[in-house]
Amino acid sequence: MSVRFNLKKSALLATVILIAVSIAQFAQSTSNNRYWMKIRAKDKFERSVIANIVGIENTTEDYVVAFGGDTELKQIQKLGWLMSYSNLADEAMFSGKDFPTKDSAFHNYAEMTAELTKLANxxxxxxxxxSIGKSTEGRDTWVLRLGADQSHASEKPAVIYMGGHHAREHLSMEMPLMLAQHLVAQYKAGNERIVGLMNNRDIHIIPMVNPDGAEYDIQDGSYKMWRKNRSRNANGTFGTDLNRNYSYKWGTGGSSTNPNSDTYMGTKPFSEPETINIKNYVEAHTNITTLLSFHTYSQLILYPWGHKYDGLENTKDAQVFETMAKKMAEWNKYTPQQASDLYIASGDTTDWAYGEHKIFAFTFELDPSQSSGGFGGGGFYPGAGVIQPVFNKNIEPALYLMEYADNPYRTINVSIGPIGPIPNP
Structure with a gap:
């Protein structure tokens, strides 16, 4: 069994090397053509080969759906696994200024800023x-800090929630905002559980990690399927994938050195101001023990490692991750799994948060489970009608992470009590 396994990995490694050499021939292409691709892939090893070429957006047992440009399409064709593809220009696009009228419940940067300011004031x-710092184009990246007795916040266990690493994932930016609004409203209403959490936790919320990309995706009346930030690359293209730009095991697989790619990892770890902002903020708040990064889509709960197939070396920590993920899945009905069970991806937020700081960090891939019809933007642009239902199914998982921020090991050792009078869920 192990011989077959090693042969398979060796063959896939050889394939990756051949593809990497070929990519160099196309790396300077600046074509604006963008494609949805349906690519045969039957396991995590084949998905990881694909992830080294193009950004995977959805997975099934037999194939993946990916999104990329001319360079990536040529390499997938060379690989021989391409089942079909569709030019983005042929896809039905949404119209209107800013968000389309039917999607006006989503918040652009100015509206998000106004809502956060209102809640704080x-x-x-x-x-x-x-502000945790400026973006590439000079926008403030806003953070809310919630809790009673703010003067002693740093003495309490802390949890951080963030959204919007990827520009087109607008639903991921609504969840942190709604969480903040929910906590304040329920505290003022006298909800015993929320009062306990607000009294005994230091809660950090960053709804829009990538404000430039989020604005670019909607700026001229049609969604652009934009993923990255808006830094200018050496070859004239734009953008780095912020969720491939963190330092822990950066560039070790599932990210691209091609600036055209949606998974371009940048010139070095933390090459982007947006990821530096997160790094500096997290490292300045050493009481943070749990982290949740919202993304879309696929209905998944992911935890480290993402950069390798092996599980965590610390078996106790692995048990905590598995226990917490399975518990949260009871509420939102998502699939809990180690991130690399999908495919290898390095330089992401959760690997960095746990690998560098031992923070119990999770990624939620929100609804829907897949895009409508397999192709098209429906997965990233599911319509405003999903906002409230998706929040409703994820509020309990969010509160669960908050509650166990005092000691995540309590999830596997019930004899250890919580800090403060916090009722059990």
Whole structure:
């Protein structure tokens, strides 16, 4: 069994090397053509080969759906696994200024800023607002800090929630905003559980990690399927994949050295101001023990490792991750799994948070489970009608992470009590 396994890995490694050499011939292409691709892939090893070439957006047992440009399409064709593809220009696009009218419930940058400012101004004893730094184009990246008795916040266990690493994942930016609004409203209503959490936790919320990309994706009246930030690359293209730009095991697989690629990892770890902002903020708040990064889509709960197939070396920590993921899946009905069970991806937020800082970090890939019809933007642009239902199914998981921020090991050792009078869920 192990011989067959090693032969398979060796063959796939040889394939990756051949593809990497071929990519160099196309690396300077700046074509604007973009394609949906349906690519045969029957396991995580074949998916990892594909992930080294193009950004995978959805997986099934037999194939993946990916999105990329001319360079990636040529390499997938060379690989011989391409089942079909569709030019983005042929896809039905949404029209209107800013968000389409039917999607007006989503918040652009100005609207998000206004909502965060309003919440902080109206609740100064519960909420503070600040900037964690500027984006590539000079926008503030806003953070809310929630909790009663803000003067002693750093003495409490902390949890951080963030959304919008990827520009087209607008639903991921609504979840942190709605969580902040929910906590304040329920605290003021006297909800015993929320009062306990707000009294005994230091809660950090960053809804829009990539404000430039989010604005670019909607700026001229049609969704652009934009993923990256808006930094200018040496070959004249734009953007780095922020969720491939973190330092832990950066560039070790599932990310691209091609600036054209949707999974371009940047010139070096933390080459982008947006990831530096997150790094500096997390490292300045050493009481953070749990982290949740919202993404779309696929209905998954992912945890480290993403950069390799092996599980965590620390078996106790592995048990905590598995226990917490399975528990949260009971509420949102997502699939809990180690991130690399999908495919290898390095330089992401959760590997960095756990690998460098031992923070119990999770990625939620929100609804839907797949894009409509297999192709098209429906997965990233599912319509405003999903916002409230998706929040409703994820509020319990979010509160669960908050509750166990005092000691995540309590999830596997019930004899260890919580800090503070927090009712059990």
């Amino acid at each position: 109206e609740n100064p004893t519960l909420v503070t607002m600040g």
